[in-house]
Amino acid sequence: xxxxxxxxxxxxxxxxxxxxxxxxxxxxxxxxxxxxxxxxxxxxxxxxxxxxxxxxxxxxxxxxxxxxxxxxxxxxxxxxxxxxxxxxxxxxxxxxxxxxxxxxxxxxxxxxxxxxxxxxxxxxxxxxxxxxxxxxxxxxxxxxxxxxxxxxxxxxxxxxxxxxxxxxxxxxxxxxxxxxxxxxxxxxxxxxxxxxxxxxxxxxxxxxxxxxxxxxxxxxxxxxxxxxxxxxxxxxxxxxxxxxxxxxxxxxxxxxxxxxxxxxxxxxxxxxxxxxxxxxxxxxxxxxxxxxxxxxxxxxxxxxxxxxxxxxxxxxxxxxxxxxxxxxxxxxxxxxxxxxxxxxxxxxxxxxxxxxxxxxxxxxxxxxxxxxxxx
Amino acid sequence: xxxxxxxxxxxxxxxxxxxxxxxxxxxxxxxxxxxxxxxxxxxxxxxxxxxxxxxxxxxxxxxxxxxxxxxxxxxxxxxxxxxxxxxxxxxxxxxxxxxxxxxxxxxxxxxxxxxxxxxxxxxxxxxxxxxxxxxxxxxxxxxxxxxxxxxxxxxxxxxxxxxxxxxxxxxxxxxxxxxxxxxxxxxxxxxxxxxxxxxxxxxxxxxxxxxxxxxxxxxxxxxxxxxxxxxxxxxxxxxxxxxxxxxxxxxxxxxxxxxxxxxxxxxxxxxxxxxxxxxxxxxxxxxxxxxxxxxxxxxxxxxxxxxxxxxxxxxxxxxxxxxxxxxxxxxxxxxxxxxxxxxxxxxxxxxxxxxxxxx
Numbered sequence: 001x002x003x004x005x006x007x008x009x010x011x012x013x014x015x016x017x018x019x020x021x022x023x024x025x026x027x028x029x030x031x032x033x034x035x036x037x038x039x040x041x042x043x044x045x046x047x048x049x050x051x052x053x054x055x056x057x058x059x060x061x062x063x064x065x066x067x068x069x070x071x072x073x074x075x076x077x078x079x080x081x082x083x084x085x086x087x088x089x090x091x092x093x094x095x096x097x098x099x100x101x102x103x104x105x106x107x108x109x110x111x112x113x114x115x116x117x118x119x120x121x122x123x124x125x126x127x128x129x130x131x132x133x134x135x136x137x138x139x140x141x142x143x144x145x146x147x148x149x150x151x152x153x154x155x156x157x158x159x160x161x162x163x164x165x166x167x168x169x170x171x172x173x174x175x176x177x178x179x180x181x182x183x184x185x186x187x188x189x190x191x192x193x194x195x196x197x198x199x200x201x202x203x204x205x206x207x208x209x210x211x212x213x214x215x216x217x218x219x220x221x222x223x224x225x226x227x228x229x230x231x232x233x234x235x236x237x238x239x240x241x242x243x244x245x246x247x248x249x250x251x252x253x254x255x256x257x258x259x260x261x262x263x264x265x266x267x268x269x270x271x272x273x274x275x276x277x278x279x280x281x282x283x284x285x286x287x288x289x290x291x292x293x294x295x296x297x298x299x300x301x302x303x304x305x306x307x308x309x310x311x312x313x314x315x316x317x318x319x320x321x322x323x324x325x326x327x328x329x330x331x332x333x334x335x336x337x338x339x340x341x342x343x344x345x346x347x348x349x350x351x352x353x354x355x356x357x358x359x360x361x362x363x364x365x366x367x368x369x370x371x372x373x374x375x
Numbered sequence: 376x377x378x379x380x381x382x383x384x385x386x387x388x389x390x391x392x393x394x395x396x397x398x399x400x401x402x403x404x405x406x407x408x409x410x411x412x413x414x415x416x417x418x419x420x421x422x423x424x425x426x427x428x429x430x431x432x433x434x435x436x437x438x439x440x441x442x443x444x445x446x447x448x449x450x451x452x453x454x455x456x457x458x459x460x461x462x463x464x465x466x467x468x469x470x471x472x473x474x475x476x477x478x479x480x481x482x483x484x485x486x487x488x489x490x491x492x493x494x495x496x497x498x499x500x501x502x503x504x505x506x507x508x509x510x511x512x513x514x515x516x517x518x519x520x521x522x523x524x525x526x527x528x529x530x531x532x533x534x535x536x537x538x539x540x541x542x543x544x545x546x547x548x549x550x551x552x553x554x555x556x557x558x559x560x561x562x563x564x565x566x567x568x569x570x571x572x573x574x575x576x577x578x579x580x581x582x583x584x585x586x587x588x589x590x591x592x593x594x595x596x597x598x599x600x601x602x603x604x605x606x607x608x609x610x611x612x613x614x615x616x617x618x619x620x621x622x623x624x625x626x627x628x629x630x631x632x633x634x635x636x637x638x639x640x641x642x643x644x645x646x647x648x649x650x651x652x653x654x655x656x657x658x659x660x661x662x663x664x665x666x667x668x669x670x671x672x673x674x675x676x677x678x679x680x681x682x683x684x685x686x687x688x689x690x691x692x693x694x695x696x697x698x699x700x701x702x703x704x705x706x707x708x709x710x711x712x713x714x715x716x717x718x719x720x721x722x723x724x725x726x727x728x729x730x731x732x733x734x
Contacts, residue, residue, distance in 0.1 A: 104390075133643060134480065134643075135480045139487055212699060221691035221693070223690055224686065224689065226648060226651075227554070228473075230638040230639055230640055230641060231640065255396060255397075256392075258393065258395075259392075260392060282561065291487075296558060296561065297558035311696070314696075314700060321710075324404075328404050333723055337731050340731050346396050348398065
């Protein structure tokens with residue numbers, strides 16, 4: 001039962017514990033274990049992320065109380081595992097769980113969220129820009145089906161695969177350099193600054209992607225047949241460039257390029273082109289459109305026109321160049337620890353004892369185990 | 376045998392996929408930018424030179440910046456004027472003839488969707504369905520308008536004819552065919568029940584020519600006589616009735632100028648193909664067009680122009696595409712040089728462990 005003296009003791013204990021690097025509490029009951037977690041979680045500022053690891057039934061309240069609960073399965077039964085968020089087989093596995101998988105997944109999810117925002121900002125702003133030329137009557141620049149397919153189709157597989165497979169440092173390096181874990185603790189990959197950067201990138205990309213084809217098309221004939229092709233080919237041209245740019249942008253973001261990555265980025269692009277061609281066939285051109293059969297033959301006419309391919313090439317390069325330069329400058333002249341370790345990991349820079357010397361950026365398998373001494 | 380809980384060991388599930396970790400070294404980046412410059416600058420210059428070879432002449436005949444006064448203030452005014460194009464250089468044909476409009480928003484949201492594709496295809500569509508799809512211009516009094524909608528009933532009504540006798544080279548003709556998409560044939564068909572027959576004289580009776588008894592007569596501009604029949608004439612106002620003299624009853628919605636108009640333009644300044652003049656032209660050749668202005672644009676500050684243009688492999692006269700390529704190529708080149716200089720002046724050694732900062 002908490003009373004005044006008891007509460008004061010609690011806070012004295014907390015203030016004292018905060019000054020220590022580690023605190024060992026023994027002979028504590030399960031409820032007291034839970035109270036320790038609550039104390040740290042609720043009365044520390046800034047509010048920390050708490051994790052509890054336990055292997056027995058007496059650890060269950062503590063596991064439930066913390067933000068992240070890890071249960072060890074084994075000798076003391078499955079109680080801890082059943083109440084935990086993560087289950088591992090040995091205490092020692094905690095290290096790779098946090099330093100390798102925890103870190104990887106933090107990086108992955110940060111990019112997945114930011115990229116999803118970026119690509120939609122890109123798409124929607126282009127629709128908004130068209131308002132300037134359509135008297136702000138909200139005419140859609142793109143056909144309904146091609147537009148609706150953007151998130152579940154043309155730009156879907158790439159980012160999902162990225163979120164599963166992306167790995168910026170090999171297992172060995174991550175384990176050897178636990179200081180890297182601070183990136184997550186300090187929210188370096190997922191904060192307002194990062195958000196602003198991606199959002200601005202989206203705005204810049206869309207400015208190129210929309211205004212370049214428009215400038216080329218205003219009052220001019222951009223078709224080798226001499227005809228003015230109208231709204232749908234114009235919009236599809238822009239959307240095709242957008243889809244290609246958005247998928248290749250992910251390639252820029254990927255730190256480990258696998259065949260799966262290349263395949264999934266290409267898939268989005270191929271799916272779009274294939275989808276637009278299918279939609280342009282007579283029976284399918286009434287599918288999911290406001291005006292049936294309006295999309296008939298559009299993709300064929302567009303793709304036969306060499307100028308549209310040139311415009312797409314131009315736009316994609318223009319969209320990717322600023323991001324490419326920004327990444328290059330940041331990584332080369334303002335490198336973070338992870339950047340330098342990645343270079344070491346790939347065999348750049350000699351003179352590392354016990355380090356890997358294989359593959360200067362060549363294809364190699366990410367193996368666990370191989371320790372890399374970086375300092 | 377106990378089922379095993381051991382996770383599958385394949386590379387994908389164990390995150391052990393063979394991967395290539397791209398490291399942006401200055402060399403690689405510089406090479407990439409140089410490659411872009413090397414690809415883009417010549418491409419841009421080729422596009423520019425192709426665009427420069429295109430011959431284009433534009434005459435605004437109704438608008439604030441008109442050079443020929445053919446402006447009208449009432450719809451259907453029928454003012455006739457002449458526009459003469461004199462070639463300033465030798466030009467290899469065909470020369471395409473366009474009309475260009477400014478400040479006309481064919482891309483207005485309600486305009487673009489105001490049409491009934493089934494009616495245009497020739498099907499009979501009920502009035503309530505037409506009201507949903509077209510929203511405007513569905514009926515005219517007690518008549519149903521076929522085709523309904525804003526696009527069909529705002530057809531461009533100016534007529535351009537080429538004065539063959541006075542143009543040089545003589546006997547140049549304006550070919551008004553092949554201006555719409557080939558695939559439009561499927562979308563635009565005469566109403567089902569429509570019948571027509573070319574005849575030598577109007578002496579024959581409708582039934583003798585296989586038409587219903589109340590068929591009508593029509594003679595086109597070349598003197599060819601036709602008998603034709605539209606179903607439900609008493610209840611429906613067909614396109615040839617909405618635009619007498621402009622749309623022949625034989626063509627109806629399959630008229631190419633109509634099909635071109637029915638494809639809404641993407642931007643408020645647009646050109647639409649009217650026809651082409653075959654043949655090659657020499658400097659000082661002239662093409663004389665007679666314009667009958669019926670389409671009133673003054674009330675919304677629009678303008679109309681007649682345009683001649685040849686078409687190269689990369690479209691009409693369009694320097695922006697070439698310029699954009701050259702500009703991007705030059706920007707790439709600039710960055711390539713910038714990075715070379717920076718790398719020579721103050722490089723950052725790769726994988727320099729002393730740079731690791733653990734803050």
